[in-house]
Structures are given as structure tokens and as C-alpha cells.
Amino acid sequence: MSKTVLTVDDSRTMRDMLMLTLKNAGYRVVQAVDGAHGLEVLAGETADIIITDINMPRLDGFGFIEGVRQDPRHRATPILVLTTESDGEKKTRARNAGATGWIVKPFNPDKLVDAVRRVAA
Amino acid sequence: MDPLEAIKATFFQECDELLADLESGLLELEGGGGDIETVNAVFRAVHSVKGGAGAFGLEPLVRFAHVFETTLDDMRSGKLATEPAAVKVMLRAADVLADHVSAARGQGAVDEAGSLRLVAELKALCGGPAAAAGADGDDEVVMVDTEVEDDGFGDFDFTPVIVEIEGPAEAEVAAMPTWRIGFKPSRAMYAKANETALLLRELDRIGACQVTLNADALPDFDALDPEDSYFSWIIDIETDQGEAAIREVFEFVEDDCEITLEAIGPSATSDAPLAPSEAPELAVAAAEPAAPDGDVLALLERAKLAAAEMQAAAPSSAAVSTEPPRAAPPPAPAPAAALHPADNGDAKAAAGTTIRVDLERVDRLIDLVGELVINQAMLTQRVGESGLARSSTVSVGLEDLEHLTREIQDSVMAIRAQPVKSVFQRMPRLVREVAAMTNKQVRLTTEGENTEVDKTVIERLSDPLIHMIRNAIDHGLEKPEVRVAAGKPAEGVVKLCALHRSGRIVIEVSDDGAGINRERVKQIALDKGLIAADATLTDEETDNLIFLPGFSTAATVSDISGRGVGMDVVRRQVQALGGRISITSNPGKGSTFSLSLPLTLAVLDGMVVGVSGHTLVTPLTAIIETLQPKTNDVRLLGPNGAVLAVRDAYVPLVDVGAVLGYRKGPTDWTTGVVLLVESEVGGRAALLVDAIQGQRQVVIKSLEANYQRVEGIAAATILGDGRVALILDVDALIDVRRKDARRSAAPPAARLPLAS
Numbered sequence: 001m002s003k004t005v006l007t008v009d010d011s012r013t014m015r016d017m018l019m020l021t022l023k024n025a026g027y028r029v030v031q032a033v034d035g036a037h038g039l040e041v042l043a044g045e046t047a048d049i050i051i052t053d054i055n056m057p058r059l060d061g062f063g064f065i066e067g068v069r070q071d072p073r074h075r076a077t078p079i080l081v082l083t084t085e086s087d088g089e090k091k092t093r094a095r096n097a098g099a100t101g102w103i104v105k106p107f108n109p110d111k112l113v114d115a116v117r118r119v120a121a
Numbered sequence: 122m123d124p125l126e127a128i129k130a131t132f133f134q135e136c137d138e139l140l141a142d143l144e145s146g147l148l149e150l151e152g153g154g155g156d157i158e159t160v161n162a163v164f165r166a167v168h169s170v171k172g173g174a175g176a177f178g179l180e181p182l183v184r185f186a187h188v189f190e191t192t193l194d195d196m197r198s199g200k201l202a203t204e205p206a207a208v209k210v211m212l213r214a215a216d217v218l219a220d221h222v223s224a225a226r227g228q229g230a231v232d233e234a235g236s237l238r239l240v241a242e243l244k245a246l247c248g249g250p251a252a253a254a255g256a257d258g259d260d261e262v263v264m265v266d267t268e269v270e271d272d273g274f275g276d277f278d279f280t281p282v283i284v285e286i287e288g289p290a291e292a293e294v295a296a297m298p299t300w301r302i303g304f305k306p307s308r309a310m311y312a313k314a315n316e317t318a319l320l321l322r323e324l325d326r327i328g329a330c331q332v333t334l335n336a337d338a339l340p341d342f343d344a345l346d347p348e349d350s351y352f353s354w355i356i357d358i359e360t361d362q363g364e365a366a367i368r369e370v371f372e373f374v375e376d377d378c379e380i381t382l383e384a385i386g387p388s389a390t391s392d393a394p395l396a397p398s399e400a401p402e403l404a405v406a407a408a409e410p411a412a413p414d415g416d417v418l419a420l421l422e423r424a425k426l427a428a429a430e431m432q433a434a435a436p437s438s439a440a441v442s443t444e445p446p447r448a449a450p451p452p453a454p455a456p457a458a459a460l461h462p463a464d465n466g467d468a469k470a471a472a473g474t475t476i477r478v479d480l481e482r483v484d485r486l487i488d489l490v491g492e493l494v495i496n497q498a499m500l501t502q503r504v505g506e507s508g509l510a511r512s513s514t515v516s517v518g519l520e521d522l523e524h525l526t527r528e529i530q531d532s533v534m535a536i537r538a539q540p541v542k543s544v545f546q547r548m549p550r551l552v553r554e555v556a557a558m559t560n561k562q563v564r565l566t567t568e569g570e571n572t573e574v575d576k577t578v579i580e581r582l583s584d585p586l587i588h589m590i591r592n593a594i595d596h597g598l599e600k601p602e603v604r605v606a607a608g609k610p611a612e613g614v615v616k617l618c619a620l621h622r623s624g625r626i627v628i629e630v631s632d633d634g635a636g637i638n639r640e641r642v643k644q645i646a647l648d649k650g651l652i653a654a655d656a657t658l659t660d661e662e663t664d665n666l667i668f669l670p671g672f673s674t675a676a677t678v679s680d681i682s683g684r685g686v687g688m689d690v691v692r693r694q695v696q697a698l699g700g701r702i703s704i705t706s707n708p709g710k711g712s713t714f715s716l717s718l719p720l721t722l723a724v725l726d727g728m729v730v731g732v733s734g735h736t737l738v739t740p741l742t743a744i745i746e747t748l749q750p751k752t753n754d755v756r757l758l759g760p761n762g763a764v765l766a767v768r769d770a771y772v773p774l775v776d777v778g779a780v781l782g783y784r785k786g787p788t789d790w791t792t793g794v795v796l797l798v799e800s801e802v803g804g805r806a807a808l809l810v811d812a813i814q815g816q817r818q819v820v821i822k823s824l825e826a827n828y829q830r831v832e833g834i835a836a837a838t839i840l841g842d843g844r845v846a847l848i849l850d851v852d853a854l855i856d857v858r859r860k861d862a863r864r865s866a867a868p869p870a871a872r873l874p875l876a877s
Contacts, residue, residue, distance in 0.1 A: 101373035106175030
């Protein structure tokens with residue numbers, strides 16, 4: 001059975017890009033539009049990998065990651081953050097919240113799939 | 122369509138929404154409203170535009186968005202105050218960003234100089250003049266940054282090619298560099314869901330590995346914390362991909378582990394005995410309590426120390442060589458909950474509250490509902506003809522059907538309905554631009570943005586509105602000094618307002634300017650031969666002169682309104698939407714233009730009437746009342762004209778049959794029925810028809826699309842009996858009648874071009 005990736009991003013463009021890339025790579029994709037929605041989706045779905053944006057309304061990526069890690073089911077679920085920031089500050093914050101790794105935007109499909117593969121068991 | 126192209130289309134769609142959010146957010150800030158969440162939302166909008174643009178390699182857009190984003194970030198972090206001056210710069214930056222988006226879309230070009238100026242202004246906002254000077258350099262860094270990333274990946278692809286050129290494969294294998302990696306993960310690494318096994322798997326992808334596990338630090342079982350990290354590894358890897366590739370594997374975990382990397386020679390096999398050398402050191406390190414997550418520096422320090430001491434350390438033989446790295450221990454216990462299948466998950470997965478539907482599908486549905494309406498009308502007529510009693514079950518059932526049809530229709534129309542907000546949102550920018558060009562101070566206020574109208578109407582509303590707003594600022598508002606002299610505030614107000622009124626949407630554009638200069642309007646109309654010299658016009662009629670073709674009140678043709686497009690074009694555009702435009706003006710106080718539009722272009726409530734054997738439909742919204750004229754109520758005026766006395770007033774009488782050419786000559790007024798109608802422009806009129814057949818809903822079919830435009834006729838419809846009926850354009854009808862009357866009433870010497 002193919003692995004399920006939950007993508008959390010408030011930008012429709014990004015969600016579509018992620019969907020296209022990951023589907024082509026053989027993953028099943030579940031989407032959420034912000035952190036709060038992401039947690040709602042996780043309540044009813046199991047995700048093998050989570051990819052999340054940082055800047056989002058309602059609940060940002062940091063809060064979302066913390067929320068995911070508090071759920072015993074998802075303590076060991078790999079979480080990749082999407083970041084355009086080249087400085088390390090956001091990365092560090094995301095890591096402190098419990099992120100597994102990151103993907104620097106703009107990503108090309110290979111880079112994305114590569115990063116997902118690296119953290120996916 | 123290519124999926125990527127489809128996503129690009131989505132991106133531009135999203136850009137439009139983001140730009141609108143950006144502008145409304147900034148406007149809120151400008152008005153002194155808004156809070157940190159508004160600033161955040163504004164930041165996110167620019168951030169998302171940049172993110173998407175980056176994905177599609179739209180570099181100029183990315184560059185500009187980046188500078189904009191940086192400035193907004195300063196505002197977000199409180200480094201830059203949300204004061205009006207800064208927000209004004211950002212509003213202009215938002216305009217330029219919109220230009221960049223359009224340019225990326227292939228629509229129009231960006232004013233490069235203007236864009237650069239704003240880049241400098243934005244940088245000046247957040248960093249002072251020094252930053253502004255370094256503007257271009259900074260941008261380069263951003264782009265170079267991504268290129269460096271690409272180069273890193275390029276190594277994977279291209280290195281093997283180079284090797285092939287340099288020498289035979291056997292030589293290469295022999296000379297393959299070997300690296301020794303010392304790796305000790307911390308507890309924090311596992312807490313972030315990183316896995317040693319996966320890292321080893323990745324290493325295995327770039328070269329042959331020999332992995333040695335050091336489990337010395339593993340405590341007794343009763344002292345074991347299942348979530349702590351006790352193991353360390355030494356990996357010898359043969360790879361020609363270089364240090365960067367190895368480091369890259371550990372990219373995500375480098376802050377959460379102790380890691381050493383050294384080249385141990387061109388060949389791995391002979392160096393194997395050295396492998397265990399560092400094991401004792403690592404064991405010592407592991408015996409210490411795990412460093413707290415945040416203490417990254419300390420970890421690094423210790424890693425360095427360990428690396429230095431490793432050189433001197435005596436070898437011991439605790440090494441266990443393992444084959445492919447699958448043997449790493451589970452760092453965290455598999456949580457029990459994870460074993461449960463995703464029970465009823467799909468049902469609970471938050472359902473989106475909106476769906477996107479291709480407009481064509483909705484239009485098809487609307488067409489079908491139109492057919493349903495016609496079909497139902499036909500059925501009603503047949504049942505009526507069959508002579509069934511009104512109380513019969515068939516008739517009752519038919520009534521229910523009628524009710525349902527009406528509801529379906531309303532619901533389908535609601536699908537197409539959209540708030541006028543999308544059009545209104547484009548106006549603030551226009552106001553800013555026109556204000557700047559005319560050196561006037563203007564404030565735009567909007568009301569009723571959430572009023573919903575049919576999508577088609579919305580799409581075609583933009584042009585007339587743009588023109589009316591330009592007009593209001595250019596011609597309506599006075600220069601600041603004139604306003605002050607007249608005791609008004611220097612800043613003029615243009616108000617844009619939408620509301621529902623009796624089944625139609627009304628959009629008003631009003632200004633608090635000088636109002637229409639009727640003397641001048643009359644003079645211009647006279648000079649251009651639009652009216653007769655001795656014409657006596659009411660104020661309302663004078664105001665309406667500006668809608669005549671060829672009329673332009675601007676003394677000097679300005680850059681703004683004088684583009685060869687007059688108010689007559691606006692009126693035509695509005696009429697094409699089945700709407701009316703009217704004007705009220707108050708000298709010294711300002712003018713108001715009102716657009717009245719049907720909510721939908723597809724269905725209309727009409728009064729079905731017969732004229733000379735033809736069936737016609739009059740829009741119900743125009744009809745005030747119907748009456749039977751008496752002979753002495755009708756007064757003839759000129760050879761063809763007539764007026765009807767309705768209570769205290771005389772109303773022009775329009776013989777519909779004669780105007781449309783169904784019949785000629787005077788009619789016996791008393792045999793017909795009069796529909797008293799009211800139009801937006803021409804006041805009231807009495808339409809004479811032969812008989813009223815009933816009131817019903819009709820589906821509008823375009824006459825222009827299927828035949829051609831006919832004066833006095835708005836559209837056509839199909840009746841219950843399958844015949845085509847024309848829908849009257851009440852205003853146009855009155856106009857035709859008025860022109861006829863003037864033609865015959867005007868004295869031969871009149872300077873009327875139409876006179877014959």
C-alpha cells in the first residue's frame with residue numbers, strides 16, 4: 001500500500017504542486033489548508049509523512065508541529081517543513097518544535113521526493 | 122492541459138486573491154485599523170506570491186516579492202511601525218507587485234524604473250540609505266542562494282560523467298575514496314522522528330558501507346529508558362561523491378548528533394582494523410546525560426573534542442561488523458494507537474466547505490433550468506387548454522411543479538452569484554492612480570461589498586465602474602485649493618455603494634464635488650448640435666445630456682477620462698447588461714451615478730401582452746400600473762404624438778404597435794390597455810398595447826447572439842406554446858418615441874442633425 005503524505009499549506013498553488021509531485025512519485029496525498037485544519041485532518045486520518053508550511057493563518061507551522069508531536073500516534077511521524085527562509089532561524093524553531101527535516105522552496109520535484117524518501121521509513 | 126500549466130493557472134488565480142487580500146489588509150492598516158494579525162495576513166499574501174513564483178521560476182516577480190516581504194517582515198516583527206507613510210509605500214508596492222504578476226502572466230509589462238524605485242523605497246523603510254544603496258546586490262544573493270542549492274545537487278548527476286572521461290572504470294574503483302563517519306545520535310534526534318536506519322539506508326545509496334555498532338553504553342534492562350539513545354555507529358563508506366554528499370545525508374540531524382567525518386584513504390578494505398579506535402571515546406560521551414536539545418553548541422564542542430582525542434586513543438576490539446544497515450534498534454516504542462487502522466477516517470476528514478466547478482457546467486445547468494421553465498409553462502398552457510378544473514389534482518400538482526421550478530431556478534442562480542467585492546477591490550488602486558495624475562486628494566469609501574450579483578454581470582461591471590470613478594475624480598471633484606475655498610475639506614470623497622432594490626442591484630458612484638455644471642453642459646450640447654437652440658430641458662434632462670454620444674465636458678481632454686470613451690459608452694455597456702444608468706446632481710454638493718442592473722441575465726418576470734397579433738413581454742420591474750385609457754384622457758400632440766392624463770400629470774403615450782412598425786397611423790386609444798412604466802432615464806411613460814395576456818417568468822434568449830440587435834427590443838423568449846416572443850426594452854422604446862416626436866415637432870430651422 002502506498003504511503004500517505006499529509007500536506008499542510010495555505011497556498012493552493014503549493015498544495016497543487018505538492019499533490020502533483022507526490023502523486024507522480026506514488027504517494028497518496030491528503031491536504032489541509034492551515035495548521036488547525038491539519039490537526040483536524042489528522043484526527044481522522046493516519047499520515048506516514050507530513051509536509052507543512054510555516055506561515056499560515058489560524059495555526060502556523062510551529063504550532064502545528066507541536067500539536068502533532070503531542071499526539072501519541074504521531075510522535076514518530078516524520079515532519080518536513082517547507083521554508084523559503086535561507087537563514088537558519090526558522091529551521092531551528094521548526095526543529096525545536098519537533099520537525100524532522102526541511103525542504104527549501106522553491107523545490108524541484110526530485111528534491112522534494114528525495115527529502116520525503118529520506119525520512120520515510 | 123499539462124498539469125503543471127494547470128497549476129500555474131491556479132497560481133495566477135490565487136495571486137489575484139492574494140493581491141486583493143494584500144490590498145484590503147494594507148488599506149485597513151492605512152485607515153489606522155488592523156492589528157498584528159492584519160500585518161501577518163499581509164505578509165503571508167506576499168510570501169505566498171513569492172513562494173509560488175519561485176516554484177515557476179518567475180524571477181523578476183520573486184525578486185520584487187522578496188524585497189517587499191523583507192520589509193513586511195520588519196513590520197511584522199515591530200521593527201517598522203505601521204505608520205501611514207510606510208503603509209502608503211506598501212500600497213504602491215502592492216500595485217507594482219500586481220504589475221509584476223500581470224507581466225509574469227504575459228499581460229503587460231512592468232515599469233522597470235518604477236519597480237526599482239519602489240525597491241529602493243522599501244529598502245529605505247527597513248534599513249536606511251545604506252540598504253537602499255545595496256539594493257541590487259542583495260537581490261543577487263537571493264537568487265545565487267538557490268543556485269548554490271542546485272549546484273549541490275548537480276554534483277550527484279555530473280560527477281560520474283567526468284570520471285568516465287578521465288579513466289577506465291577499474292582504475293576508478295581502486296581509487297575510490299573512503300570516509301570514516303563517527304555517528305552518535307542524541308535523544309532529541311529520535312524525538313524529531315529521525316531514524317538511524319534511514320540515514321544508513323541513505324548512506325548505502327551513495328556508496329558501499331561497512332557499519333560498526335557500538336552498544337557499550339546500553340544500560341541494564343531495568344535502567345533502560347526506551348526513548349533514550351545509547352548506541353553509536355562507525356561507518357566506513359566508499360564513495361566518490363565527496364564530503365558534501367555525505368554531509369547532506371546528515372543534513373536534517375547534524376544538530377542532534379555527534380558526528381565526525383574524516384577521509385581515511387583511497388581504499389577502505391585495508392583500513393578496517395582502525396575502525397574501533399574511537400569507540401571508547403564515544404562510549405564515554407554516551408555515559409554522560411544526554412545534552413538538552415537546545416545545547417547544540419556544547420554538543421558540537423564535545424564532538425570536536427572527541428574527534429581530537431580519537432587520534433590518540435588506543436584501539437580496542439569491541440567492533441561488530443554488520444552487513445547492510447537494517448539492524449538499528451527502534452529508538453522509540455511503536456505507539457499502540459498507530460496500530461489501529463484508519464477507522465472511519467475518511468468520513469471524518471474535514472470536508473471542504475467550497476468546491477470549484479467549471480463555469481461551463483453551471484451554465485449548462487442554467488440553460489437546462491431555463492428549458493425546464495419553458496417546458497413547465499408549456500405544460501401549464503396545455504393543461505389550461507384541456508379544460509381541466511383549477512381544483513383538479515393535475516392543476517394542483519402543476520402548481521407545485523411551478524413552485525419547485527422557481528426554487529430550483531433561484532438556487533441555480535445563487536450558484537452563479539458572487540459578491541461585487543471582486544470588482545470593488547480593483548477600485549482603490551484606480552483611485553490612487555487617478556488622484557495622483559490629477560493632483561487631487563481623494564478618499565474612496567465602499568459600502569455593500571458583499572452584495573451578490575450574477576457572475577456575468579460582475580465581469581462586465583468593471584469597465585463601466587472604472588469609467589465612472591475616473592469621471593467622478595477627474596470631472597466631479599474639484600482641486601484641493603478650490604475645495605478649501607468653497608469651505609469643503611481638501612480631500613474629496615468618492616463613494617462606491619452596492620445594494621439590492623426590488624429585485625435589482627443598484628450600484629452608486631457618488632462624489633462630493635461641484636456637481637454638474639448645467640449651463641456648460643447645455644452650451645456644449647448646443648455647440649455640438651445635440652439639442653435644438655430653443656429646447657427647454659428640465660435639470661434631469663440636462664444632466665442626462667452627458668450620456669449622449671459625442672459629448673465630453675472636459676474643457677481640456679485630460680489623460681484620464683478623455684480617452685475617446687464618453688459616458689455614452691458607459692451607458693451602452695450598462696444597457697447591454699440589461700441595466701439602466703441615471704444621474705442626480707446637486708450643484709456644489711456633488712453628483713451620484715446610479716446603475717441599476719438585473720440580478721441575473723437569464724430569467725425575467727414579465728407581463729405578456731398582445732400587440733397587433735404579436736405577443737410581447739414587458740419586464741415586470743418597469744411596470745407601475747396598468748389602466749384602461751378613456752378618450753378624454755388622451756391629448757394629441759403634433760401629428761403622431763399624444764399624452765395621457767394620469768391623475769394629475771401628463772405622461773407621454775407610446776403606441777407600441779406603431780413604434781415597432783406593426784401598424785401605421787393613429788389608433789383608437791380606447792380599445793387598448795395602457796401599461797404605465799417608469800424608466801431610469803426618461804421618467805414615466807404610458808405604453809399602449811392591445812391586451813394583457815398574463816404575467817409569467819420568461820427565459821431570456823439573446824437576440825443579438827441569435828439574430829441581430831433590434832431597436833426597442835431587449836431580447837427574446839420562448840413561450841409556453843413554443844412561439845418566440847420579443848421582450849421590450851422600455852427605455853429604448855421611450856427614446857425611439859421621443860426622437861420621433863422631436864423629429865416631427867422640431868421647427869425646420871432647428872440645428873438638429875437628424876432633422877429632415
